[in-house]
Amino acid sequence: MKWLLKGGTLIDPVAGINGARDVLVEHGRIARVGSDLPAGDAVVREVPKGTVIVPGLIDMHVHLREPGQEHKETVATGVASAVAGGFTAVACMPNTDPVNDNAGITGYILKRAAEANLARVYPIGAVSLGSKGEQLTEIGDLKRAGCVAISDDGRPVANALLMRRALEYAGMFDMPVIDHCEDASLKGDGVAHEGPKSAMLGLKGLPAVAETLIVDRGILLSEVTGSRFHVAHMSVATALRAVREGKSRGVRVTCEVAPHHFTLTDAALEGYDTNTKMNPPLREMSDVEAMVSGLADGSIDVIATDHAPHHADEKALEFDRAPFGIVGLETAVPLCFDRLVHKGIISLPRLVELLSVNPARILGVEGGTLREGAAADITLLAPDLRTRIAAQSLVSKSKNTPFDGWELTGAPAATIVGGRIVYVNGAVTWPTGWNLDVA
Amino acid sequence: MSSVVALDAERITRSLMRIAHEIVEKHPSDSAASLALVGIRQRGVPLARRLAANIQSITGLEVPTGALDITLYRDDLMRHAVGHQPIVRSTDIPFSIDDKRIVLVDDVLYTGRTIRAAIDALIDFGRPSVIQLVVLVDRGHRELPIKPDYVGKNIPTSRQQSVQVRLQEIDGKDEVVIDGENR
Amino acid sequence: MAKTAESSVSLTGRHLLGIADLTPGEIALVLDTADAMKEIGGRAIKKVPALRGRTVINLFFEPSTRTRMSFEIAEKRLSADTLNFAAASSSLSKGETLIDTARNLEAMAPDIIVVRHASSGAAHLLSRVCRSRIVNAGDGMHEHPTQALLDAFTIRERKGRLEGLKVAIVGDLAHSRVLRSNLLLLTKMGADVTACGPATLLPPGLAEAGARVTTSLDEAVEGADVVMMLRVQHERMQGLFLPSVREYFTLFGLTEARLRRAKDDVIVMHPGPMNRGVEIDSAVADGPWSVILDQVANGVAVRMAVLYLMAGDSHEMAS
Numbered sequence: 001m002k003w004l005l006k007g008g009t010l011i012d013p014v015a016g017i018n019g020a021r022d023v024l025v026e027h028g029r030i031a032r033v034g035s036d037l038p039a040g041d042a043v044v045r046e047v048p049k050g051t052v053i054v055p056g057l058i059d060m061h062v063h064l065r066e067p068g069q070e071h072k073e074t075v076a077t078g079v080a081s082a083v084a085g086g087f088t089a090v091a092c093m094p095n096t097d098p099v100n101d102n103a104g105i106t107g108y109i110l111k112r113a114a115e116a117n118l119a120r121v122y123p124i125g126a127v128s129l130g131s132k133g134e135q136l137t138e139i140g141d142l143k144r145a146g147c148v149a150i151s152d153d154g155r156p157v158a159n160a161l162l163m164r165r166a167l168e169y170a171g172m173f174d175m176p177v178i179d180h181c182e183d184a185s186l187k188g189d190g191v192a193h194e195g196p197k198s199a200m201l202g203l204k205g206l207p208a209v210a211e212t213l214i215v216d217r218g219i220l221l222s223e224v225t226g227s228r229f230h231v232a233h234m235s236v237a238t239a240l241r242a243v244r245e246g247k248s249r250g251v252r253v254t255c256e257v258a259p260h261h262f263t264l265t266d267a268a269l270e271g272y273d274t275n276t277k278m279n280p281p282l283r284e285m286s287d288v289e290a291m292v293s294g295l296a297d298g299s300i301d302v303i304a305t306d307h308a309p310h311h312a313d314e315k316a317l318e319f320d321r322a323p324f325g326i327v328g329l330e331t332a333v334p335l336c337f338d339r340l341v342h343k344g345i346i347s348l349p350r351l352v353e354l355l356s357v358n359p360a361r362i363l364g365v366e367g368g369t370l371r372e373g374a375a376a377d378i379t380l381l382a383p384d385l386r387t388r389i390a391a392q393s394l395v396s397k398s399k400n401t402p403f404d405g406w407e408l409t410g411a412p413a414a415t416i417v418g419g420r421i422v423y424v425n426g427a428v429t430w431p432t433g434w435n436l437d438v439a
Numbered sequence: 440m441s442s443v444v445a446l447d448a449e450r451i452t453r454s455l456m457r458i459a460h461e462i463v464e465k466h467p468s469d470s471a472a473s474l475a476l477v478g479i480r481q482r483g484v485p486l487a488r489r490l491a492a493n494i495q496s497i498t499g500l501e502v503p504t505g506a507l508d509i510t511l512y513r514d515d516l517m518r519h520a521v522g523h524q525p526i527v528r529s530t531d532i533p534f535s536i537d538d539k540r541i542v543l544v545d546d547v548l549y550t551g552r553t554i555r556a557a558i559d560a561l562i563d564f565g566r567p568s569v570i571q572l573v574v575l576v577d578r579g580h581r582e583l584p585i586k587p588d589y590v591g592k593n594i595p596t597s598r599q600q601s602v603q604v605r606l607q608e609i610d611g612k613d614e615v616v617i618d619g620e621n622r
Numbered sequence: 623m624a625k626t627a628e629s630s631v632s633l634t635g636r637h638l639l640g641i642a643d644l645t646p647g648e649i650a651l652v653l654d655t656a657d658a659m660k661e662i663g664g665r666a667i668k669k670v671p672a673l674r675g676r677t678v679i680n681l682f683f684e685p686s687t688r689t690r691m692s693f694e695i696a697e698k699r700l701s702a703d704t705l706n707f708a709a710a711s712s713s714l715s716k717g718e719t720l721i722d723t724a725r726n727l728e729a730m731a732p733d734i735i736v737v738r739h740a741s742s743g744a745a746h747l748l749s750r751v752c753r754s755r756i757v758n759a760g761d762g763m764h765e766h767p768t769q770a771l772l773d774a775f776t777i778r779e780r781k782g783r784l785e786g787l788k789v790a791i792v793g794d795l796a797h798s799r800v801l802r803s804n805l806l807l808l809t810k811m812g813a814d815v816t817a818c819g820p821a822t823l824l825p826p827g828l829a830e831a832g833a834r835v836t837t838s839l840d841e842a843v844e845g846a847d848v849v850m851m852l853r854v855q856h857e858r859m860q861g862l863f864l865p866s867v868r869e870y871f872t873l874f875g876l877t878e879a880r881l882r883r884a885k886d887d888v889i890v891m892h893p894g895p896m897n898r899g900v901e902i903d904s905a906v907a908d909g910p911w912s913v914i915l916d917q918v919a920n921g922v923a924v925r926m927a928v929l930y931l932m933a934g935d936s937h938e939m940a941s
Contacts, residue, residue, distance in 0.1 A: 194826065195826050195827065196826050196827025196830050196831070197827070199796075199825035199826050199827040199828075200642075200802060200827055200831060201742055201743065201764055202742030202743075202761070202762050202763035202764030202765070202799060202802060203742050203743075203762075203763075203764075204763075205825075205826075271746060272742070272743030272746045272747060313719075316719065316721055317719060317720065317721075317747075318720055318739070318741030318742075318743060318744050318747060319741060319742060319743040319747075320741050320742065320743075320762070321741060508658060510672075511670035511671065511672040511700075511930070512670065512671060512672075516672055524632070524633075524634055524930060524931050524933070526651075526654075526655070527655050527658040527659070527927075527930065528658055529657055529658045529661050530658070530661055530662075531661070559671070560670075563665070563667040563669065563670070564665060564666070564667065565666065
């Protein structure tokens with residue numbers, strides 16, 4: 001099938017493009033990118049005025065919960081949520097049940113993703129068997145099966161020795177080790193950021209230093225091994241400081257931040273809404289400001305949601321008993337627009353770097369730019385569309401978000417994976433031709 | 440809105456003295472010993488004290504005097520759809536009321552519900568041999584079978600009117616004022 | 623002692639989840655009402671019909687004979703119908719959830735639920751789910767509002783005021799809901815609070831909440847009008863918070879000698895139950911400065927005041 005994406009503004013920093021461009025798509029691949037392309041025999045799909053076209057967005061930190069926790073989310077519902085959020089690809093963490101620590105589970109996840117046929121799924125394999133921190137997984141086998149990185153997310157990589165071995169071994173395959181940086185002994189029974197707010201609410205604290213300590217560990221070991229180390233869901237100013245410092249020394253460290261860590265502080269915990277409970281927790285204003293500055297100045301590489309669905313029953317518990325985590329796939333783009341782009345903190349090209357270019361580079365997958373011949377994974381954005389987040393209307397199976405009721409400006413308009421339109425935002429007024437493409 | 444002074448300070452003083460004499464007349468020496476006055480908060484309390492002083496000036500007898508807050512016995516508690524719980528003040532009855540001849544003292548007798556509450560409260564305190572009632576003003580419109588034994592003045596009123604009793608000890612002056620038209 | 627005016631200050635139809643939600647005027651209202659309630663405890667018939675026909679459920683997930691009994695007596699003195707529900711609460715046991723337990727109790731249409739739970743925020747959770755009015759009898763490490771109110775009542779009874787008093791609160795500050803509630807209440811009412819404890823048990827944010835903070839007992843007690851000792855649980859000695867009872871008592875235990883630095887008319891308080899020889903010496907606990915037993919007596923009066931003020935036509939309120 002041949003079609004012409006016409007009338008939008010293309011932002012492709014890798015290709016150095018920021019202006020009106022058309023995109024010709026053929027057989028699921030980018031055929032041509034240029035100004036005022038002739039339609040020829042292609043179907044013309046014109047976009048509404050003001051639409052921004054970007055290389056497909058990639059969320060490199062998502063929990064799809066399948067196998068084992070299908071009551072929270074499945075691969076199918078997860079990728080549907082992803083495309084509704086404007087993401088053409090997600091990387092999913094291995095803390096399923098059973099843990100994705102072998103090729104069999106990896107294959108199962110990929111099979112489910114293929115059946116769903118919406119966003120691409122790049123599995124992240126476990127560092128250790130069962131993520132127990134004792135024995136390395138067959139990392140080569142995991143890579144062959146389709147894993148793009150390794151992590152024991154949910155937990156930190158158990159000890160320095162394991163981290164070192166994991167970095168050395170994964171380095172052979174140029175796979176990054178992604179670490180949930182948290183010192184197990186310092187975290188204790190913490191459920192909220194250790195600070196005045198949690199102290200007055202009577203909630204046990206997760207100190208910032210628990211995160212920074214393990215970020216430091218990873219950076220030093222990355223330096224020693226020469227392998228790539230990626231900080232998952234960074235949240236504190238001191239961790240960012242360590243990352244900046246490591247980068248300046250040439251260490252191969254990268255880092256990601258989730259939208260809730262640059263839009264909410266621990267003040268949100270007033271009232272004990274368990275939709276404000278996640279790990280790393282919501283931090284203090286100074287940490288939020290640091291994250292914002294890191295997004296602006298380039299020291300932060302990626303925005304990734306840490307989409308963590310939980311069933312309503314599981315969250316309807318006392319704060320200290322409720323599980324950590326919130327969904328994020330469908331709130332990320334509106335938050336990024338409203339709180340970063342529209343506030344002048346980052347430019348649109350920088351947003352594309354954070355949500356597409358850098359994730360693709362770090363995971364070693366195709367994407368981040370609309371290169372001729374590449375798969376046509378394209379995200380259309382409506383920067384000025386007024387959106388109201390409604391938890392109950394989320395596509396994800398779970399509705400655990402603290403952003404329910406938020407009025408934001410900016411939203412995904414449509415999502416195209418492999419040349420197929422897999423999501424169209426009904427709130428946008430479309431000219432003809434914008435229907436979902438059957439596979 | 441019209442305002443009429445129904446009793447001035449002098450009339451109040453004379454009424455209280457007359458009532459004191461009536462109480463003394465009804466309580467010859469043997470029963471006088473078990474006499475006690477209980478003023479109903481708020482304005483019944485200074486009235487009871489004045490009566491006690493009057494009785495003492497007549498007979499030399501010191502009559503035990505107490506103060507009773509009936510808020511917790513009101514029958515209209517918990518029935519306010521809006522607004523707040525009435526303020527509870529303290530009750531101070533520093534003597535046993537068992538076998539006493541209690542004289543309740545209140546400023547205005549209207550529906551009789553306050554007196555009903557006061558009787559219930561007293562019964563929880565003990566077992567008086569007799570309970571009698573003094574009121575400075577009886578404005579009519581009884582809703583319960585309650586009858587005063589000693590009255591300062593009967594003032595027939597309509598339901599639209601309000602009776603304001605002001606006393607030196609609380610309001611800085613003595614007067615009884617009727618507000619509103621008698622329709 | 624200033625009495626509250628008959629104004630718009632009211633607790634009718636509200637929850638009592640914490641001191642954080644009360645204004646100084648509302649606190650004064652509770653204390654003044656408790657004055658009147660205390661007198662009832664001195665009568666032969668310790669009962670008034672104020673809450674007659676109302677149902678109050680004591681939902682206690684943490685074992686607590688003392689607080690539960692105090693509430694029960696308060697409820698009975700107001701002629702309410704009382705039900706006690708002692709639920710097992712363990713983060714390990716997969717029993718009925720808090721919300722399900724509460725919903726089941728709601729079927730009995732209680733007017734007020736008094737809840738004590740090991741999780742901070744449990745009372746807040748119930749207030750979102752239940753139609754009944756909720757009284758927080760202690761939630762995890764968060765607040766214990768009626769304790770702070772009875773402590774304030776006791777201080778006011780002895781000292782005539784709260785404003786300007788120098789109050790020292792000593793003990794395991796990190797884990798104490800009594801500290802948090804008292805700190806909030808005393809600072810709202812204009813008292814000068816010094817919080818004292820070992821560095822390992824000092825939570826962040828005390829200074830922001832208005833307290834002076836010190837790890838020196840002598841500094842805290844110096845010139846104090848009130849010294850409030852908090853219970854230190856034995857579990858803290860096992861963990862990495864405190865090395866031993868002996869060390870704790872030496873550094874932070876209140877003895878007669880250490881009390882000498884306080885004002886001559888200092889009063890010593892403790893929410894109970896006491897660990898004699900750990901945070902407080904018997905000579906002090908049983909001595910002339912101690913108002914610990916008054917606190918217990920006042921607890922009933924204060925809880926009667928709270929229940930009375932919160933009640934109101936709850937069914938009309940709900941619709």
